[in-house]
Each structure stands twice: as structure tokens, then as C-alpha cells.
Amino acid sequence: MSDTVLDVGDLRTSFPSAEGRVDVVDRVSFDVGAGETVALVGESGCGKSMTALSIMRLVPKPGRVEGGSIRVGARDVRTLPVAEMRRVRGGDVSMIFQEPMTSLNPVQRCGRQIVEAIRLHHPESSEEARRRARDLFGEVGIPDAEARLDAYPHQLSGGMRQRVMIAMALASRPKLLIADEPTTALDVTIQAQILELLRTLQREHRMAVLLITHDLGIVNEIADRVLVMYAGRIIEEGGRRDVLARPGHPYTRGLLRSLPGVVERGARLEEIAGVVPRPSEWGAGCRFTNRCPLAFDPCAGTEAPRVEVGARHVAWCHAAARDEGGRS
Amino acid sequence: MSAGPALLRVEGLETHFPVRTGPLHRVTGAVRAVDGVDLVVEAGKTLALVGESGCGKTTVGRSILGLERPRAGRILFDGVDLLALDRAGFAPYRKRIQMVFQDPAAALDPRMRIREAVAEGMVAFGIGTSRSERTEIVASLLARVKLDPDVMSRYPHQLSGGQRQRVSIARALAVDPELVVCDESVSALDVSIQAQILNLLADLQRERRLAYLFITHDLGVVRHVADRVAVMYLGQVVEEGPVARVFDAPAHPYTEGLLAAAPSLDPDRGPRPVVVRGDVPSPSNPPPGCRFHTRCPHVFARCRVEPPPTFDVDGGMSRCFLREP
Numbered sequence: 173m174s175d176t177v178l179d180v181g182d183l184r185t186s187f188p189s190a191e192g193r194v195d196v197v198d199r200v201s202f203d204v205g206a207g208e209t210v211a212l213v214g215e216s217g218c219g220k221s222m223t224a225l226s227i228m229r230l231v232p233k234p235g236r237v238e239g240g241s242i243r244v245g246a247r248d249v250r251t252l253p254v255a256e257m258r259r260v261r262g263g264d265v266s267m268i269f270q271e272p273m274t275s276l277n278p279v280q281r282c283g284r285q286i287v288e289a290i291r292l293h294h295p296e297s298s299e300e301a302r303r304r305a306r307d308l309f310g311e312v313g314i315p316d317a318e319a320r321l322d323a324y325p326h327q328l329s330g331g332m333r334q335r336v337m338i339a340m341a342l343a344s345r346p347k348l349l350i351a352d353e354p355t356t357a358l359d360v361t362i363q364a365q366i367l368e369l370l371r372t373l374q375r376e377h378r379m380a381v382l383l384i385t386h387d388l389g390i391v392n393e394i395a396d397r398v399l400v401m402y403a404g405r406i407i408e409e410g411g412r413r414d415v416l417a418r419p420g421h422p423y424t425r426g427l428l429r430s431l432p433g434v435v436e437r438g439a440r441l442e443e444i445a446g447v448v449p450r451p452s453e454w455g456a457g458c459r460f461t462n463r464c465p466l467a468f469d470p471c472a473g474t475e476a477p478r479v480e481v482g483a484r485h486v487a488w489c490h491a492a493a494r495d496e497g498g499r500s
Numbered sequence: 501m502s503a504g505p506a507l508l509r510v511e512g513l514e515t516h517f518p519v520r521t522g523p524l525h526r527v528t529g530a531v532r533a534v535d536g537v538d539l540v541v542e543a544g545k546t547l548a549l550v551g552e553s554g555c556g557k558t559t560v561g562r563s564i565l566g567l568e569r570p571r572a573g574r575i576l577f578d579g580v581d582l583l584a585l586d587r588a589g590f591a592p593y594r595k596r597i598q599m600v601f602q603d604p605a606a607a608l609d610p611r612m613r614i615r616e617a618v619a620e621g622m623v624a625f626g627i628g629t630s631r632s633e634r635t636e637i638v639a640s641l642l643a644r645v646k647l648d649p650d651v652m653s654r655y656p657h658q659l660s661g662g663q664r665q666r667v668s669i670a671r672a673l674a675v676d677p678e679l680v681v682c683d684e685s686v687s688a689l690d691v692s693i694q695a696q697i698l699n700l701l702a703d704l705q706r707e708r709r710l711a712y713l714f715i716t717h718d719l720g721v722v723r724h725v726a727d728r729v730a731v732m733y734l735g736q737v738v739e740e741g742p743v744a745r746v747f748d749a750p751a752h753p754y755t756e757g758l759l760a761a762a763p764s765l766d767p768d769r770g771p772r773p774v775v776v777r778g779d780v781p782s783p784s785n786p787p788p789g790c791r792f793h794t795r796c797p798h799v800f801a802r803c804r805v806e807p808p809p810t811f812d813v814d815g816g817m818s819r820c821f822l823r824e825p
Binding site for chain 1: 553694696719725743744762765767771777795
């Protein structure tokens with residue numbers, strides 16, 4: 173992709189545990205270009221949401237970002253003064269969440285909230301701001317925008333509330349939109365409409381989108397590139413088609429095969445044995461070792477090497493390294 | 501409907517909830533959560549009940565379990581109408597019909613050890629003659645759902661979500677039911693754990709000839725587990741049939757829209773066009789005529805005024821005028 177909007181390098185975010193601080197986000201690096209959607213995918217607890225919150229500098233205490241760089245455009249937001257960071261949030265970078273009700277003020281009309289968001293970053297009269305709010309509501313497909321501006325969040329359906337949140341996120345014309353499970357709480361017919369909306373808006377504004385999701389179906393619908401996370405680390409990275417059609421890491425392969433609807437009806441689903449290890453159980457080697465069907469000698473003890481399994485398609489895996497070595 | 505021996509037959513089920521407004525909380529209307537539902541679950545088979553939030557699928561399940569008071573209809577289990585029974589008469593059916601919920605953390609008593617949670621139903625129904633005999637049964641059930649026997653002395657919060665769901669399943673099996681109502685039983689689990697639970701449910705069905713009423717919003721799960729599927733929209737079943745036919749040739753525009761909206765995993769296919777637009781109308785004030793007409797891409801004049809009856813379609817039915825012979 174052309175111009176890089178977000179560039180994350182060696183990001184580490186830690187939380188305290190009985191054994192001292194553990195990096196729940198462990199040396200994560202990736203970038204997102206203008207007009208590009210990158211999906212960060214993984215199961216609960218893998219660190220994907222914490223990565224997003226680290227970028228926004230919203231990691232809840234007692235967690236903290238330990239190291240690495242987070243560049244948005246030319247600025248490293250990790251070292252930005254708090255006051256300037258506040259202008260970045262909801263300015264160049266906006267974030268939308270799974271449950272709009274936790275982000276919208278329940279006792280304020282939607283219109284007032286979005287006007288506030290607009291005026292925070294663009295000094296304009298309240299009439300101008302209200303006109304812009306109405307335009308934004310129209311843009312995100314809220315019918316009868318004028319009436320909806322006067323509605324309280326609870327008076328709207330889940331899909332409409334998510335549209336309101338997207339409208340607020342777009343108010344500042346952000347260069348980067350971080351969407352954390354934006355459609356997970358929505359029914360499929362509503363989800364399809366919201367995904368379509370995100371695609372359209374991104375195309376029109378050439379936004380960079382970082383999509384956090386657990387759903388590989390959504391990844392397939394909307395992502396250009398995919399990052400697969402497991403136990404705090406990125407274990408595979410590549411183009412959407414490559415990762416989904418020719419997964420390079422045994423974890424990604426297992427995830428895809430364990431989904432109902434992929435195998436023949438009634439056949440057994442492939443299980444990934446066991447459960448994700450707790451941070452206290454993370455060893456020196458690959459953290460997928462205890463569940464991996466391909467695990468062999470070096471896996472538990474040494475960190476998995478970076479292996480190019482295709483064009484701009486990378487997996488961190490000893491087994492993949494062995495196979496590549498055997499071929500060349 | 502199907503010709504097999506029906507273990508459960510639901511006929512014309514209506515479960516409404518009063519809407520109270522004003523300072524005196526007068527009843528001013530009703531949420532017609534379930535509004536004339538017919539279903540058949542055959543012994544040893546799986547019927548999936550699928551639909552979006554608010555369509556009434558969970559209320560159907562709760563009505564079958566005696567947790568709601570339907571205002572009309574019949575729920576025939578093994579030929580006996582459960583709605584005509586008094587408390588004492590219903591009691592044996594609490595054993596024969598069990599439920600596994602979405603959130604096992606909420607379904608299990610946080611202060612009860614796993615041994616007690618699994619044995620609770622056995623005590624209530626007089627299964628096992630002594631505590632030690634019941635402990636043995638609990639141990640074998642836990643082994644069957646692939647849990648370590650040492651979880652017996654633990655509390656629910658000490659287990660993972662997947663482990664808790666295995667406990668819920670063991671608890672349901674403890675009283676040897678014939679029908680298990682699974683309400684979004686795998687929806688809250690990560691996919692790698694979901695696959696483990698779905699495989700377990702399939703094995704148990706074969707071993708024990710269990711019938712499942714599988715309530716879910718997940719079409720991938722439906723396709724994988726179900727023999728037949730009933731699609732609900734705004735309190736009514738709009739389509740019913742064998743799962744392969746419904747997925748390959750949906751006979752109701754809503755089913756078509758649902759299938760089109762589900763994200764696919766085929767990396768060669770681009771994003772799907774949106775077929776069904778707008779939101780679900782309120783179940784307290786469903787649209788006249790066909791309830792789906794406000795969102796239907798094929799709507800015509802008659803749909804707006806006349807509620808469509810059910811029409812036979814290839815081993816099932818559809819509630820759509822387009823299927824009128």
C-alpha cells in the first residue's frame with residue numbers, strides 16, 4: 173500500500189500477574205495504509221483489543237504500554253503530551269466499539285452528542301455543526317435524520333445506535349478508524365448493512381481501518397490484509413486471500429477447520445485440543461506448542477522463526493521453517 | 501411437516517408479554533413474542549430454530565420447558581399436552597426435557613460445587629440410592645464430557661467458559677432426558693472451543709438417541725448440527741424444512757436474506773450484496789399482512805394486507821404468497 177497511516181513497531185503492553193508483569197501484547201508490529209483495511213483476528217484474551225487500546229493510549233490501569241513505537245502519520249503518539257493526545261483521539265484517529273450503548277451518553281440526545289464531537293475538533297457555530305450532524309446521519313444511512321437527532325440512544329435499535337456511533341467517529345474525518353468488534357452484537361441482516369456502510373465510507377474517504385474481530389467470515393468480507401494473534405503475539409500475517417486459502421500457521425489452519433459450515437454436514441469438526449495457555453504459562457518458545465498437531469523438538473524451548481510462506485505472507489512457526497528449508 | 505414419530509409437537513403456540521405503561525402500570529398492549537408457532541422434533545433428531553434477536557425463538561424454548569405461560573396452543577410431548585397438566589402432572593416432564601443455556605456462568609449456582617451442581621437433578625428425581633452412588637454417576641458423566649474428575653470439588657468461577665458448558669451438559673444428562681433444548685449453547689464460546697462442544701453434542705446424540713431443539717442465530721452451526729430447520733421472524737415460523745433443502749433452495753425471502761447476509765469463508769468470493777434492508781419492526785406492533793413485507797425485496801400489494809398462510813414446499817413449508825400453488 174502507498175502512504176502509511178499507522179505504523180506500530182515492537183509494541184509491548186503489560187499487566188501485573190502473580191509472577192510479575194506479563195506482556196499481554198508482546199512485540200507486535202504492523203502497519204495500515206490509507207484506504208486499507210487490516211483485520212486483527214484472534215480468540216478472546218489473545219491481546220487484540222489491548223493492542224487497539226494501546227494505540228489509543230486507553231489501556232486500563234494497572235496495564236501499561238512498556239515499549240515500542242506507535243506512529244500515526246508523522247507523529248509517535250506514544251510519547252505525545254496528554255493534551256495533544258486528546259486532540260488525536262476523535263481527531264485523526266477514531267474508535268468504535270462493540271456495544272454502542274457503552275459509548276453513547278444515555279441521558280443526552282444523539283444530536284447533542286454528535287454536535288459536541290464536531291465542535292470539539294472544528295470550531296463552528298452550533299447551527300453549522302447541527303447541519304453537519306444531519307449530513308453525517310444521512311451519510312451513515314440513518315433515515316429521518318432530523319427526528320433521530322432528537323432521539324435518546326435507548327429509543328434507537330441496536331443497528332441504528334451503531335450507525336450513530338459511526339457517524340460520531342466520522343465527525344472529525346479521521347485518517348484512521350479503529351473498529352473493535354463493530355458488528356458482533358448485531359443480527360446478521362444488520363451486520364451486513366453495517367459492513368457495507370464501512371466499505372463505502374472507507375472507499376469514499378480513503379480511511380485506514382484497523383478492524384478487531386474474532387470472526388473469520390467478517391475478515392473475508394472486508395479485510396485487505398490479516399494479522400492473526402495468539403497469546404499476545406502475531407503468529408501470521410498476509411493478504412486476506414492468502415491467509416484464508418493457504419494458512420501458513422497451524423493455529424490459523426485449525427481455526428478455519430474448526431468452523432461449522434466449512435466441513436461436510438454431520439462430519440466431525442476439527443478440534444484444536446486444549447485451551448489457550450494463561451499468560452503465567454507462557455514459555456520461552458512458541459505459545460501454541462501445547463495445542464499444536466505439528467509440534468516437535470524446538471517448539472517449546474525456542475522462539476518461532478519468521479518464515480515467508482508466500483508473497484508478503486509470513487508465519488512465525490518452526491514447522492513452517494522446516495518445510496521451507498526442505499523445499500529450498 | 502415430517503412423517504417421523506414426533507417426540508415433541510408444538511401446535512399454534514402463542515406466548516405474549518403484557519406491555520404496561522403510565523403511572524398505574526396498566527396493561528396497554530402486548531409483545532406478541534410467539535404468535536402461532538407449529539414445530540415438530542423427532543426422537544433422536546435435531547431441529548434448529550433460527551432467527552434474529554427478538555424473533556421469539558428463546559420464548560418458544562422457555563415455553564416448552566414450562567418457564568413461560570403460553571396463552572394458546574398445545575405442546576405435545578410423547579402425545580401428552582404439557583399445557584393441560586398441573587404442577588404435579590408436569591413434574592416428570594422436567595426430567596425428560598432438559599435445557600443447556602448460552603451462559604453457563606449464569607446457569608450454574610456460583611456457590612455450588614460442580615459435584616452438587618451435576619447431582620442436583622438426580623436428587624430431585626430420586627436417581628441413585630446414596631450419595632456415594634450419585635458421586636460415581638457424576639464422575640462418569642464428567643468423564644464423558646471430557647472433564648477431569650478433580651473439577652468435582654471446584655466452583656464454577658474456577659473453570660473456563662468451555663469447561664462450564666461441559667458441566668452444564670453433564671448436569672442436563674444426569675437425569676437422562678429425551679429432549680435437550682440448547683439455547684445458543686455454543687454462541688459465547690471461541691471457535692476452537694465451540695468445535696469441541698459441537699462434536700461432544702453430536703456424540704451424545706448418537707449414544708443416547710437424544711433429540712435436540714437447537715436454538716441459534718448462527719447459520720453455520722445450523723447447517724452443521726440440524727436435520728431440519730425452522731426459521732422464525734417476528735413471532736412466527738416463516739419457513740420449515742430439511743436443512744439441505746432450506747440452505748440450497750430457500751423458499752421464503754427472509755430465509756434467502758438471512759443466508760445472503762451471513763459472511764462466507766470462501767476467499768474467492770467478494771462481499772455479498774445486501775438483500776434485506778432496514779430493521780425488524782416491533783413485536784408489540786407487527787405489520788399487517790405478511791410480517792416481513794416491510795423489508796421484503798419481492799413485496800406486492802397483497803402482502804401488505806393479507807397474512808399469508810403456510811404453503812407446502814418440498815418436504816416442509818413456507819409462509820409466502822410466492823409459494824402459492
